[in-house]
């Protein structure tokens with residue numbers, strides 16, 4: 001088993017009085033793809049927010065690269081290579097597409113390498129190149145999703161948190177996105193993936209965790225979970 | 239031309255309102271008082287430092303202005319740090335009340351320290367009016383317009399063509415997502431307050447050169463009018479604040495040219511009511527449509 005890059009131990013998160021995560025433990029090995037699946041409102045997004053510093057856990061530990069990070073501000077974690085592509089795209093519609101992409105590399109100073117990554121993003125999603133100078137708000141929903149992914153890559157993350165990257169995309173594009181996720185992973189990026197599309201997600205994941213009302217109810221390798229009767233019934237519609 | 243230079247001053251103040259609103263959705267009611275402090279510091283510096291509260295040399299004027307910019311920048315920084323940051327997560331109304339409190343503090347603190355009587359102060363050396371293209375322009379108006387235009391060009395470069403400006407615009411759209419890009423939100427907010435306060439300081443110096451009378455409540459009216467200008471252009475919108483300031487200055491001058499000048503103030507607030515009724519998002523304001 002690979003060394004843990006990210007390890008959540010008995011993490012609790014509250015939104016005011018709402019107890020959204022109850023003792024969640026998740027382990028992500030260096031170089032792995034790990035996926036979180038679960039119904040709407042199960043706490044997947046909340047888990048990612050706790051890891052990236054958007055939320056402060058009320059109990060438990062979050063360790064990243066061997067150090068406790070619970071409660072650190074997001075921009076400090078970005079500096080350490082922890083990058084979160086949030087739910088609902090989170091692009092900046094009031095900025096141009098190019099500005100959005102450059103913001104992805106906000107903390108980087110290696111302009112030659114940034115230019116290379118920009119070129120790579122444009123190769124993955126040619127539509128973005130055609131419209132680089134336009135406001136990102138003029139893109140269609142699916143194009144905005146592509147922009148969000150291309151922007152996340154601009155950070156050259158060590159750990160990438162992806163929240164429903166396939167949301168609202170046409171089936172062929174979803175496949176492309178999953179191929180890209182695997183490519184990024186092969187290039188050395190560890191990935192924690194939240195997906196509604198359990199079939200595809202478990203198909204590419206080393207490990208999966210099933211969340212239900214704020215707790216982990218099942219875990220295993222991607223292949224094991226794909227075969228599990230409960231999972232097939234609850235999330236794969238069989 | 240009188241209206242243009244007045245409008246340029248309104249625009250400089252309005253930029254501070256609009257930028258702070260952009261990143262915090264907060265109307266910083268103390269901003270008019272930072273403008274007042276700009277004039278006040280100018281008065282003190284000229285009186286004590288150059289030994290002359292009226293018309294020092296050009297070099298003295300520049301030095302006085304720079305000092306006022308630096309000090310007002312610090313004041314803006316401190317106001318945000320002490321008054322607004324602790325309330326960041328609290329309901330908006332708390333910050334709004336605090337803003338009014340800070341404004342009162344500066345106004346009455348100013349009266350205590352300075353005394354309520356106006357003092358004469360004009361930082362620009364006296365020069366005869368200029369004759370350009372068949373119109374006569376006061377020397378102060380020329381300087382005001384030139385400096386304001388320069389500052390606005392610089393600001394436009396910062397906001398739309400620099401790394402920190404891009405970060406400001408990202409924060410104004412969505413601070414929590416901006417933080418995920420590695421942007422330090424607290425730093426951007428401080429920077430925005432400092433930038434706005436520095437512009438207000440220049441506006442304070444220019445205003446006091448145009449209407450040479452400095453007192454602790456002088457920020458009230460120009461502050462409110464600049465706020466109207468910001469709303470007119472579309473609050474949160476940088477080019478909008480420039481346009482709004484200019485239009486308001488011109489409108490006021492037209493009115494005081496044709497009728498008695500006591501109607502001037504009524505015009506500003508008439509415009510505010512009209513814009514709120516007809517197009518609350520302002521002339522250049524963005525609609526808030528989001529694609530789903």
Ligand SMILES: Nc1ncnc2c1ncn2[C@@H]1O[C@H](COP(=O)(O)OP(=O)(O)OP(=O)(O)O)[C@@H](O)[C@H]1O
Pocket residue numbers: 015018020038039040041042043044045046047087
């Ligand atoms: N900002 C918030 N304030 C209060 N409660 C919240 C907030 N965000 C989420 N919750 C609650 O926390 C629980 C977990 O929400 P979360 O967004 O993590 O679910 P999710 O698994 O990502 O769901 P989905 O698949 O719909 O995205 C839900 O009950 C939700 O109502």
Ligand SMILES: [Mg+2]
Pocket residue numbers: 044045046087163
């Ligand atoms: Mg979610």
